Amino acid sequence: MDIKLQKVTKIFQAKDKSETVAVNALDVVIPSGKLIGLLGPSGCGKSTTLYMIAGLLEPNEGRIFFGDEDVTDLPPEERGIGLVFQNYALYPHMTVRQNIMFPLENIKVPKQEALSRAQEMADLVGIGELMDRKPKQLSGGQQQRVAIARALVKQPRVLLLDEPLSNLDARLRLQTREEIKRIQRETGITTVFVTHDQEEAMSISDQIVLMDFGVKQQVGEPQFVYDKPINLFVAKFLGTPPINLFAGEIVKNKLLLADGKKYRTETQAPEHQEDLTEDAIRAMTHEVKVPICNVEIMDKKxxxxxxxxxxxxxxxxxxxxxxxxxxxxxxxxxxxxxxxxxxxxxxxxxxxxxxxxxxxxxxxxxxxxxxxxxxxxxxxxxxxxxxx
Ligand SMILES: Nc1ncnc2c1ncn2[C@@H]1O[C@H](COP(=O)(O)OP(=O)(O)OP(=O)(O)O)[C@@H](O)[C@H]1O
Ligand SMILES: [Mg+2]
Missing domain, CATH: 2.40.50.140 (Nucleic acid-binding proteins)
Structure with a gap:
């Protein structure tokens, strides 16, 4: 099932009536069964977008569709979503098994079925052996897997992950992100993965949606967006080491590497002055602006x-x-x-x-x-x- 966001806008109003446009007329289609990386700098509106898909926040404008169904006015519990946050938010006094089963108890799934579904999900995320432990007896990566198993146990239509790896150390991050990719492939569940880490998004996403200041900048396969950035923001945001930027100038269809605005003024006098009167020389002498240190790079129309x-x-x-x-x-x-x-x-x-x-x-x-x-x-x- 695909997810469609049509002109979705979210404006937050502070007590002093000042407004923040967190998401601005966002149009996105998240294809069925794919993992989409929602990417951008801090504060660009990623979480807000995710929470609107989840139903935790209501858009000021625009509609959200799951397949053909308009879910804009549907409460979160009726949308069929699984949500995983940055901090695993497990119940500390419950075992892994109880944590994973918890969403099923809420919807009154018979105990025996709940047990077997919890075990199945735990096996899927690779923590099947740890069912009797309490969260504090697990590593960060293991805790995050419990959170993912808990999000998946209700067989949601959509899996929404908000920076699920940011509390993990570098090695665990790498390992867990590969796990998430595997779990997503095996379940075929439409997944939105929020991160501000471009490498993370590039490595696991089928497509990335790159945002800045609440505005969609570019959407596409990670390599395509890297190879064909549509603007400077996208080019700068993707790539390690980052892209090198030089000041340049286009002059008569030639691309020059120039030192921005710094010009040197040169006085140009006519050649063969011996044939000219002083007045003529003065009249023909003029000042020209020459860019300092310019280098012709290539033709550029x-x-x-x-x-x-x-x-x-x-x-x-x-x-x-x-x-x-x-x-x-x-x-x-x-x-x-x-x-x-x-x-x-x-x-x-x-x-x-x-x-x-x-x-x-x-x-x-x-x-x-x-x-x-x-x-x-x-x-x-x-x-x-x-x-x-
Ligand atoms: N409840 C709120 N009230 C007022 N402003 C908010 C609220 N939630 C978010 N914002 C503002 O909306 C903008 C987008 O926030 P959002 O949390 O979606 O960003 P983000 O891309 O998830 O950032 P980060 O990478 O830091 O998590 C920010 O300017 C933020 O300050
Ligand atoms: Mg966020």
């Missing part, structure tokens, strides 16, 4: 103006004929790749990260010329941030 050039760390190619020379500041070789830190050509306080094949021998202090892989390089309008 776009209107003249300031741009931001984004180049992924893996988008640089060591190339004697390359347009940009950069000084290497630091070199780290990790297996197949060499990671370089280079200085900004215009600003010593700024640096960039480049990843090249480790077969290139470079060392700190070298000046190396680079060209760029066209599919790893993006040009954004400086004002709107839209990709050009």
């Amino acid at each position: 776009a209107p003249d103006g300031d741009v931001v050039i984004g180049i992924r760390p893996e988008g640089f190619v060591v190339d004697e004929k390359g347009p940009l020379e950069l000084e290497i500041f630091m070199v780290e070789t990790i297996g197949r790749d060499t990671s370089l830190v280079v200085k900004d050509p215009f600003d010593d306080n700024k640096s960039y990260r480049i990843i090249i094949d480790s077969s290139y021998r470079v060392k700190a202090g070298d000046k190396v010329k680079f060209s760029f892989k066209p599919d790893k390089m993006f040009v954004f309008d400086k004002t709107s941030g839209d990709v050009l």
